[in-house]
Amino acid sequence: MHGYCFGSLAPVLTPWATAAGCSVTVRMSTTDGNARLPRADTTRTAVLALLGRRGPMSRAQMARQLELSPGAVGLVTKRLIDQGLVEALDAEGAAHHSGQGRPGQLLGLVGRAGRAVGAKVAADRLTMVDMRLDGEVVRSGIEPFDATAPLAVAQLASRLQAFARQDRVPLLGVGVCVPGMVDRPDLGNVEVPALGWSELALGRHLRGALGVPILVENGVKALAFAESLYGLGRSHRTFALVTIGRGIGFAHVAEGLVQRGTYGRAGEIGHCVVDPRGPLCWCGRTGCLEAFAGQDGLVAAARRRGVIGPRGSVETIARAAARGDAGALAVFSDAAGRVGRFVSATLAVLDPEVLLVAGEGSAHWRYWEPAFLSELRSCAPDWSGTVRVEVDSWEDTSWAQGAAAIVLATPFDQRPAAGGLRHQVLARLVDESA
Numbered sequence: 001m002h003g004y005c006f007g008s009l010a011p012v013l014t015p016w017a018t019a020a021g022c023s024v025t026v027r028m029s030t031t032d033g034n035a036r037l038p039r040a041d042t043t044r045t046a047v048l049a050l051l052g053r054r055g056p057m058s059r060a061q062m063a064r065q066l067e068l069s070p071g072a073v074g075l076v077t078k079r080l081i082d083q084g085l086v087e088a089l090d091a092e093g094a095a096h097h098s099g100q101g102r103p104g105q106l107l108g109l110v111g112r113a114g115r116a117v118g119a120k121v122a123a124d125r126l127t128m129v130d131m132r133l134d135g136e137v138v139r140s141g142i143e144p145f146d147a148t149a150p151l152a153v154a155q156l157a158s159r160l161q162a163f164a165r166q167d168r169v170p171l172l173g174v175g176v177c178v179p180g181m182v183d184r185p186d187l188g189n190v191e192v193p194a195l196g197w198s199e200l201a202l203g204r205h206l207r208g209a210l211g212v213p214i215l216v217e218n219g220v221k222a223l224a225f226a227e228s229l230y231g232l233g234r235s236h237r238t239f240a241l242v243t244i245g246r247g248i249g250f251a252h253v254a255e256g257l258v259q260r261g262t263y264g265r266a267g268e269i270g271h272c273v274v275d276p277r278g279p280l281c282w283c284g285r286t287g288c289l290e291a292f293a294g295q296d297g298l299v300a301a302a303r304r305r306g307v308i309g310p311r312g313s314v315e316t317i318a319r320a321a322a323r324g325d326a327g328a329l330a331v332f333s334d335a336a337g338r339v340g341r342f343v344s345a346t347l348a349v350l351d352p353e354v355l356l357v358a359g360e361g362s363a364h365w366r367y368w369e370p371a372f373l374s375e376l377r378s379c380a381p382d383w384s385g386t387v388r389v390e391v392d393s394w395e396d397t398s399w400a401q402g403a404a405a406i407v408l409a410t411p412f413d414q415r416p417a418a419g420g421l422r423h424q425v426l427a428r429l430v431d432e433s434a
C-alpha cells in the first residue's frame with residue numbers, strides 16, 4: 001500500500017484503533033455476553049484501548065478522556081507498566097526508563113508485549129505477516145501453496161505454526177483471510193467455492209491444530225480493515241473498496257467500521273448477474289459480474305476475440321494491450337465498463353467519501369481506468385461526481401496485515417464479530433506480560 005508506515009507513535013496506526021469509540025464504550029460496558037468484568041479490568045481495558053486508538057498520551061489526558069480520577073488512572077497505568085504492556089516515553093517518543101515519571105509524561109503501548117500472525121490464503125500462494133501490538137510488521141513472507149489440495153487445511157495449519165513460532169514475543173492469536181464467505185471471524189465457518197472449500201469449519205480446525213485464538217475473515221473485508229487503520233481510514237471514516245483480480249470484491253467501511261452484513265456476506269457482488277445473456281460463470285449461472293470481469297472472464301473473452309491462444313493469461317492480454325492491440329484493449333474496457341456501471345449503484349446506496357480500487361488486477365489499471373470512470377460517472381447520480389476514485393497498488397501483505405489487525409483489535413471490539421475470543425486474546429496479552 002502506498003504511503004503506509006508503522007510505528008508505535010502514530011495514534012491512528014495501531015490495530016487497537018478499531019475499538020472505534022471504545023474509549024467510551026468499553027468503560028461503560030461491564031458485560032461480555034454472560035461474563036461480567038471486574039471494575040479494575042474494565043478500566044485497564046479502557047486505558048489500553050485509548051492508547052491504541054489515540055497513541056501516546058499523559059495520565060492527565062487519559063483521566064480527562066475516560067472521565068476517571070487521576071488516582072484511578074495512576075493505579076491502572078502503574079500496573080500496566082509493571083506488566084510490560086505500557087511504557088513511559090520521552091517527548092520524541094523513545095522509551096524512558098526513569099521510574100513512573102511525572103503525571104504529564106507520555107505513556108504508550110509496548111509493541112513487543114504481544115503480536116499476531118496474519119495470513120492471506122489464495123489458491124496458489126500463502127502470505128503471512130508477523131505484526132506487533134503497536135502495528136509494526138516485523139516479518140512477512142509469501143510462499144507457494146496449493147489451497148485446493150485435499151490436505152490443504154492441515155498444510156495451512158503447519159505452515160502457520162512454523163511461521164508463528166519464529167518469534168519469542170507472545171503470540172496473541174492468528175488471523176486468516178480467505179477469498180470467500182465467512183460467517184463470523186470468531187467462528188470461522190467458511191464457504192470458499194474458488195478453493196473447493198464448502199461448509200468448512202476452518203476456525204475450529206486451525207484452533208485445534210495451533211491452540212491459539214483464531215480469527216477468520218473474508219479477504220476483501222480484511223483489506224478494508226487494514227485500509228481503515230493504515231490507509232484511507234486515516235483521513236476518511238467512510239469509504240468503499242472494490243477489488244479486481246481473480247474475482248470481483250467489494251467492501252464498505254462506515255464510520256471506521258467494516259460492514260459485514262447479517263451473515264457476513266455484505267459486499268459479495270461477484271456473482272450478481274449483470275447480463276443474463278452473458279457468458280457462463282464457473283458458479284453455474286450466466287452473466288455474473290465475475291464472468292465478465294474476473295480473471296477467468298477476461299481470459300475467456302480474450303480467447304473469444306482471438307487476442308490470446310489456449311494457454312494465454314491475463315498477463316498475455318496486458319502485454320497485447322501494451323502493444324496497442326485493439327482486441328486486448330476492448331477486453332479490459334468491456335470488463336471495466338461493467339464493473340464501473342455496477343459500482344455506480346453502490347455510490348448511490350452508500351454515499352462514500354472515496355472509492356478505492358485494489359486487488360491484483362489493479363496492476364493493469366491503466367487499461368481499466370477510461371471505461372471504468374466513464375461508466376461510473378455516467379451511471380451514478382450527478383451528486384456522486386465528487387466521490388474521488390483512488391487506486392492502491394496490490395500487495396498481498398496488506399491483506400495479511402488486515403487479518404493480523406483483526407486479532408489485535410479483538411479485545412476491544414464491542415461488536416458480535418469479536419465473539420467469545422475477545423477475552424481469550426486479552427487474557428493471553430495480560431498473562432504473558434505478567
Ligand SMILES: [Zn+2]
Pocket residue numbers: 270271272281282283284285288290291
Ligand atoms: Zn457466478
